[in-house]
Amino acid sequence: MPSQFSFWLYPLLMFSVLALCLRARLGFAWAWGFILQVLAIGVCAILGLTLGPDWFYAILGWALFVIFAIIPRVLLSRLDTCVSLLRAKQAIECAHQLKYFYWGQPGQFWIDMTTANSLFLERRVDEALEILHSWEKKKLPKAVSDVIYTYRLSGRAVLGQWQLIVDEYEAAASAATNVSSRLSLAASRAYLEVGNADQAALTLERSQLNESRASTKSVALTLLPYFALLGAMRETEKMFEIGEGGKTELPEYVKLYWLARCQVAAEKIGEAKALFQKCAELIAAQNGPANWQARVQHQLEKANSGETVHLRGNVSGAIARGWRIFEQCEFVERIIFPNKTSFVVIGLIALILFLMILSVEVIRILPNYISGCEPLLILHLSGRLEPNAVLHGQWWRLITYLFLHAHTSHALINVIGLFWFGRMAVNIYGPGRFLFIFIAAGTLSGICHVLLAKHMPAIGASGAVMGIFGAVAAGIWRLKDSLPRGVRRQELAWMLGLALSQIVLDQYVPHVASMAHLGGLVFGFLLGLLLQPRKQAKLNLATQEA
Structure with missing residues (x-):
């Protein structure tokens, strides 16, 4: 007989099917x-649901999920950060660790890309280009080819070939073709290096950085050179503050370098030379990377000789345009990848878990004849959704059933969905409307169950969570003036796929109130269309007037 561990196998099965479809498209x-990794996870789910023991395959399947899906993402993020900070040795070490998780071509690809990056830093250009060219000759997915192109552009940036990047961008733009977002982003930096503020702002806007779905921290590190080269000290310091969020700490010499470049752009050459000198001394004292030492020395020589570039165009306007793009990126993360937790969401989760412990675990652990346990059993029986009881006037069950669950796994799965989509809903609609959607969608999902599944009792917040999910989808659809088109399209596409997968899965999972799920999804979406999204607050930074 299947246990509550079976609940954890269905998400693994759904993930495996979706991931297999996506991976197969890559060739x-x-x-x-x-594909082998996804199949291993899927086989665990199937064996757990058919042969058992389900607890063993649930633990094994989720362990494989962490190993194959979570750890590589962490390593890849760390690798990107090392490349951004010109830490070539650490980037190569991350790539070699990544090879244990990325089998075959992908593992070797990242080793070669980080090696090419290191060769560029060492001015061994021919060797670096040879590595990149060897991959360009292969038949690869478009996203992978774009990465190769990015490293080629990064190499030109390391070598200071800014005019070549500008020329390549202008040639692509004049050919009336779709200019790569990576080329536009690189050209934005290149235009600043040659002193053209207006073109830098224009190419930054064309780079579609706000559609990259990158974290605010990553975007801050990307825009750090942009603001520094415009002489925008407040914005540069804000990029440092955000870019160092979490466990990421920028080396002090990196901060000094960009502060010095910012002073050069602001034509404060004396302050800039002092910062460059301090930066060089710090790198020498810490035995820092030789490429950084050469970089700082080059800039110091330019400052001493008066060969600094003077910005042309509307500098304050370029700063304001760059800040608007950063605000758009921050808004996308706030809605799509919320990292702050609302007290309303936490309160609901705490109530669900508290009642789960009382009504499920205490009754299961302690015999019913022990004094004090009978009221808990009564709470469970009188609170669950009994269709006949509701039809005979016990309307409170349409609310109470939302906070009762069959077992721990049932409650935890709903809590995970509530935690993720609940925070998104709070960010879109605000805490008050979120709570209304939860109660209203949950109640309406219960009515659907009462009318369409009269012989089946039900408990759980699944209908309300599906309602929150539907409301989030409606909110993202309505935010067409705030969210970039590409982000909205991607988010709605995967949410549609998730909703369809859940509807199909409900037909196979035993003892599931499928009508409550479907009703919650539909009514949640309708409520999301009716309710007004909250007014989004902007970041607290007074930028210069354009």
């Missing part, structure tokens, strides 16, 4: 390792 030569 077998590139994706065979990913």
